[in-house]
Amino acid sequence: MSNDNRLSEGICQRLNSGDKDDEPLWNSKPTLQFLSIKKVVAVNNNDPSNNPGSTTADRYRIIISDGLHFLQAMLATQLNYLVEEDLITKNTLAVIETMSCQHILDKRLVILLSLRVLQRESPKIGNPAPLTMTPPQPKTDGVSSPGTVASVSSSTVPQSHNQQAGNRTNPIYPIVALTPYQNNWRIKARVVQKSDIRHYSNQRGEGRFFSVTFMDESGEIKGTAWNAVVDDLYEKLRENHVYLVSKARVNLAKKKFSTVSNDYELSLDRGTEIEECHDADAPVIRYNFVNLSGLQDLQKEAICDVVVVVKEVSDLSEINTRNNKVTQKRDLVVVDNSGFSVRLTLWGKQAEQFNTLPDSVIAFKGVRVNDFNGRSLSLLSSGAMTIGPDIPEAHTLKGWYMDGGAQASFNSHTQARSLSGPGGTINRSDMRTINDVREAQLGMSDKPDFFSTRATIMHIKTDNILYPACPTPQCNKKVTESHDGWRCEKCDRSFEKPEYRYIISMAVGDHTGQIWLSGFNDEENAAKANHIIHSATCNMYSFACKASQHSFNDQNRVRYGIQRMQPLDYLAESRSLIELLHSALAR
Template sequence: MYNLTEGALDKIMNGIDVKKPVLQILGYKKIPKSINTDDRYRLLLSDGHRLNSFSILITQLNNLITNNTLTEYSVCKILNYALTSVNNNGKERRIMLVLDIEVLVPGSKVGCKIGNPIKTDGKSEPECVTTSNTSTSTSCQTNDTIKKDILNHHTSYNMPTIPIAILSPYQNRWVIKARVTNKSEIKTWSNSRGQGKLFSMDLIDESSEIRCTAFNNVCDKFYDLIKTGNIYYISRCILKTANKQYSTLKNDYEMAMTDDTYLLLCHENSDTIPMQQFNFCPINWVKNKEQNDMIDVLGVVTTFSDVQHVVQRTTGRELVKRDVYIVDDSGAMICVTLWAKQAEDFDGYNNPILAIKGARVGEFNGGKNLSLINSSTLVKDPNISEAHNLRKWYTSAGHLENVKSLSKPSGGDFNMPLYTFQEATKARLGERLDLVDSYKVVATINLIRVENSIYKACPIDICKKKLIDQSTGIFRCEKCNKDYPNFVYRLLANMNIADLTGNRWIIAFNDDAEKILGMSAQELGKLKENDNDAYMQKLNEANFKRFMFTLRVKSEVFQDEMRMKHTCASIAPLNYKTHVTHLIDKISRLIHINKLESD
């Protein structure tokens, strides 16, 4: 027969810690819920001797009910739980909150009730809390004693706390111990009702996550005290129903800090509190997601665009973005858009793994894409098992697999082929007048033409045309039809690049030319004005440097002759690890062809 931990329920309800008790589920019931909150389920548990109906499953485990994993008669191991108390018709009753559970034997296999359990009354002293992984308990506390506890435990680090998962607006005496996983910048607003500022942070403990926000003077009070990654004791915040428009965390509630809030840094090493909590969705599943769905995703960066400046249609504001393509072992690739500072600071070289929490699903041109929003979190190369497994897959075979892109790129194909110049010629790229072809090539710079490599341009960002120097200190822009007393320098590098199979003359515009020369156009312009020899030396230093070029090639007619024009679309340092893998794969395919021919 199946062995239950007999007597476990009496011990638990009397505050005695029971490690991973084995219990039987004899039924469950959905609890009436408030508007816009997740379903909650009340469990009927048995230890073979006692019955207890004052047990609740945390909402993060609801899938065990909805997918019929946790059914009547199931034998389960309670891996983690917590106790709290509620007022039930004037009586204080202890509630066991199930934080983690493992089904040992499905109910369909057990098929009956084990033993002859009788109902326990659930009575206990009021307002007492304990957790299965700590030996401390919280006795009845007033707001003043909470403050006293925080001060007295500044050095002992043994402060009694309750899990985030059991917080509710009906409790006002609690302390949580949680890690800050994400902290926003301070944001300001102004409308007809006034103006103000706020910041928010995401908190996590072993049981759940919750969003916490501070406004106005409270924002100033706490912002500089909080650092992402640190663990804090927090008490006396207001709890209210979560606004899902601004938070992607799976919690019915959110916290608001007040002038009465207490916050204390925890100095102890708490490995049991995770750095982040993810619920990853395979990239291949995104094709079945609805627009504006929020998901967590894990992927390896294969390619990424340069920073782009776009204008928001609704407001006319200029936005900064960068598109990043990621793949996973589901055999699919998708474009993830980063914004603002995150886009500017992003470094995608050496194929990092990205763990993204709260990415928004979008649709474009019949494809799917993902976009980070204010509440999203991006972790680069996270130290989690899923990331380690994905790295092994990508290193061993994933980088060689043909993956399906779910996204339809708007500004070029980031999955374009890597060719030699000889291969590009054989593919007849750019020969059609009505088509622009693109490809990548690993090449070395032979020469940069000095003539017209830098020019004085219109100071208006959207123009950038070459100015006419009127020799009066005034510069004329024919496009804008205006005179300007100033200008900006811009680069236009006409260069010859080569690989083992051939060479091409290409044009690299300002941003890419700056990457090649390692200096801004303004700095080079000043250098040319003050020290032409040093300027020439700087141009010569670029010779024999090797890069990965993305080229656009098209045919055009010039003076009644057809010619190929090559333009540099982007440039990146050569990732030797990836390139060597590409060459090995190419050699392997050539050897296979030769074997077939010899056979």
């Protein structure tokens, strides 16, 4: 290709006839054009309401073209947002960063796992002709399908050899292609996580269940076994082993109870058939790694994968949870070659069984981002960790650590956030626009968020600028006058006289929007407050603010409070801009 806008001519023919194990082919990163994108709607047939419109989920089929030929492909579930957010459309040009080939019925289907958009809209290139993926070639060496050493059925009725052999004729589907209306399917997937057996009690009685996460090269899906099936399957399904799974029910996923990136989940019942597979062509765990330095860019509660070196391992400890249960936890201090260290917490069985020494490389799949001390991580019960994984990212990290990384000094996200934190310091190097504050949903979590902004005062409310407050230190609640003085309901006391506090509400704006800020006299003295009221309107200031959630009339609202404000220091502002121009961000 002479430039990025030229298609990889001939690649569709190669994908049509090439070996599915040809890694150079499937890792060739071709440039293709999307001739059409079609939504495939799957209906949950288990919905008792029989209202398909209320129980649908989406898959997207894409016709890919290299200018000479075109083929049908399927978009991996994790890329659905590209269509839903209108980032790709008809005639989009894109580099396919990762793709795979899966067998479905008598065809092979290209699965697009990751891509990079070059041009969202483009004229159609060439006059491509159709190609149909050739069916997979059967084994001709006279040997049965490799690796199925043991048949495990959750049914208590023994199956004949012919029944098991008949099951092996079902086509192997990629996980991304599973929908509730399919019947004769199998998946070949690795168990990347298995939960403990858990107990529940409700109006219908008591029971037990456990869950597993299956993964193949196209995606992942959660499977759950209940009650009697727990006894049949719990010891037979093992983490990091590969299985052929069929005859499970495909239901819409209950997102409230799952962090697995799939619209569907499997119900493993008494008719489900599971066979362990030792095939050399077994799916491997797929990661989407994030550097520790990039955690600050992720929202609270985001789920990600990290590959890290363990610097410190704490002792096992116990804590009481909100439902008065005791659980074990263990904290790790982990680092990577981005120069940051973060606390990562393990829970329950994962904490108890962790016995890895410091300086080990571990890949974690499925960790939650928390905002404790800036940023911290927590391994989910549905997550998994692989110690010393044989992947390029782990080898690179180990080499860096042995070649001097172990003696490096590491930053923490606590330090990065403290500049605009509770102390009210204005951070010129990380000013946020008003639109940034809203887009990041600051103040919507359980804990307050702190930020710095530069804005012009548009209007200051002058009514109700004072209120009678409780004189008790750190109380400051409004008091009401009664027959025995001024009463504070919070302190349950009456006082001879109140302490009047200033409360200022001002509308401030920048080029992206406008918000209301509130300030009290414990941030600014009375003289300065009066000065602001009379002379601040239409002037620009730098603010250090706190965003927090407050309840008013049974509705939660975000309140933006001023911790510090000061007129622009043009010399300091200029120096900050010069430093920004010489930073790595500007290079």
